[in-house]
Amino acid sequence: MFTGPVFFEDRADAGRRLAPAVAAVAPPAPMVMALPRGGVPVAFEIARHLNAPLEVLIVRKIGAPGHQEFGLGALVDGEEAELVLNPEAVRLVRPASGYIAAEAERQRAEIARRRVLYLGDREPLSPKGRNVVLVDDGIATGGTIRAAIQALRRAGVRSLLVAVPVASASAIASLRPLVEGIVCLSTPAFFRAVGLHYRDFEQTSDAEVMALLRKARHGEGEGA
Incomplete structure (x- = not known):
């Protein structure tokens, strides 16, 4: 390396x-x-x-309010989109109540859009x-x-x-x-x-x- x-x-x-x-x-x-x-x-x-x-594997970052490049976690596509949070980042930023849920829903819609574009009507290969x-x-x-x-x-x-x-x-x-x-x-x-x-x-x-x-x-x- x-x-x-x-x-x-x-x-x-x-x-x-x-x-x-x-x-x-x-x-x-x-x-x-x-x-x-x-x-x-x-x-x-x-x-x-x-x-x-x-x-x-479609992954969408959950960015901090006003600082989208600073990730609080990410939403990962799958049989059901999975939210994976970084507890340290969440504690540091302390986003307003409901922010993460709202941002996750926005990214869930983007994952769905990309899934249709990239996969069409085929099922993704299972890992x-x-x-x-x-x-x-x-x-x-x-x-x-x-x-x-x-x-x-x-x-x-x-x-x-x-x-x-x-x-x-x-x-x-x-x-x-x-x-x-x-x-x-x-x-x-x-x-x-x-x-x-x-x-x-x-x-x-x-x-x-x-x-x-x-x-x-x-x-x-x-x-x-």
Whole structure:
């Protein structure tokens, strides 16, 4: 794991560079799950390299009032959307009564919108009993991916391997006890933001996510 700055051309480039490192430690018959939207182009390249199925795990941050980037927790899609809170953050912010419930309902509507867009009328692939490779385009604080990990554990996954191109060292350290393994190409000594390590960090569109999922389903990265 490198500690100096690594610049990826874009998310697809990051996925292609990350894929061999994931393949070296991936468990048998893995299933790749991406956090949309930015994690999907990275995960697509990994799934193609592994000849593994690709699925999305829709997670929406519950941001603090007036500071949406500061996460109080997250809502994770599943058979029933699951709210995972960060008790320390909630105690620190002390949001008004009803704020979290209202924000969770707003994010639940966004999850439903994205599920229809990304999945259409098909049922999502179930992670139960599977060796899951969980992918994002980077990790700053780790709050969102931590919520995803908790939800996947409750869904009954066999094992979890987190794979990201770049992350803060503190986030990696906090996640290690929660999963069977982590693959990360860069943990910069002075980490400020994920996007600073990409030359092109334009927001991934819904259309791009849908196109990549279609390609995966038609054999570009889908295994048995």
